[in-house]
Amino acid sequence: MAGRAAQSPSESRQQSGQDLRDHEGRDGPLEEYYRIPENYEYRRHRSLIEENLYKENLNEKKLNEKNLTEKNEYYKPVARMRLINNMSTIAEYPSSERRSNRVVKIAVIGGSGVGKTALVVRFLTKRFIGDYERNAGNLYSREVQLDGEQVAIQVQDTPGVELNVNGLSYTDHVTSSIQWADAVVMVYSVTDHRSFDLIGQLHRLVSCNHADRSTLPPIILLANKADLLHVRRVDVQQGPLLASALGCSFYEVSASEDSQVHGAFHRLCRELAEHRPSCVLSPHPAATAGPEKRRSPLIPRPKSPNMQDLKRRFKQVLSAKVRTVTSV
């Protein structure tokens, strides 16, 4: 472990940490924990608007109530969406009471758009993100039970690597993630032969950049998007053949259908435990560091799309009142 970067590549970029509690893919704790409370300002606006509109026009009040209902409904899905969208700002170490002593660091590398982020999010939250947004490299964290031990798994998502005429094209983030990691997940998409073609070179990149150059870290190869049979471009046999040539485990997975994703990540953690049984896992920083800085427990409240409208209407109501007072 000597010589490894103590901090994750994303650590310095994390502006506002948020806790990721044990959500195990269940809606309950997730909603409960990430629910965004109505704030005072909003409640004040709402009551004033309701009161005045009721006096002014019943139909308009109905319309306003509809808006407010939509607004309240708006919070829940947005809160959940932001869990996904803001995972890069989630604290590396959950402030769970069940604090783990150990940390497993995994880097996920592969071509662009192969589904790295979708796989990480699927593994950590059991949810699928259908939207594509090119990522610049985010760190995700979750606590799990691994062979009876509470372990913090940190997964470093990395920007997509490209293959061009000069060879591999990648950012420093990719190499620093490999240096930081205890284990590596290489991903290609079965729908994109180019992403498969660069796996051999990615493997070389890992062997050149891993902190402990004498031995390779545990590596698994994932063939993602297995659900997209109709646009398949990489034969079923090619993946296992390449994996055995490179000496790594192979899984054909689908982040979209949650096929094999969890099993693959768990297998990697087990391999890691077998690989270095005594010093396999980095000690959890909290176990060695002083008291942890307190982090804000909630995700920043999203801006309401109706707030501008509410403010405008609020002003209208007030100016109407002023007019009434002046005319009296």
Ligand SMILES: Nc1nc2c(ncn2[C@@H]2O[C@H](COP(=O)(O)OP(=O)(O)OP(=O)(O)O)[C@@H](O)[C@H]2O)c(=O)[nH]1
């Ligand atoms: N059908 C299907 N779509 C998937 C699967 N995994 C990912 N996708 C979709 O593929 C697109 C790219 O997924 P991402 O997870 O953003 O890919 P990425 O590798 O992180 O991409 P970069 O940020 O460019 O490196 C998204 O639209 C995902 O919804 C899968 O297993 N099946």
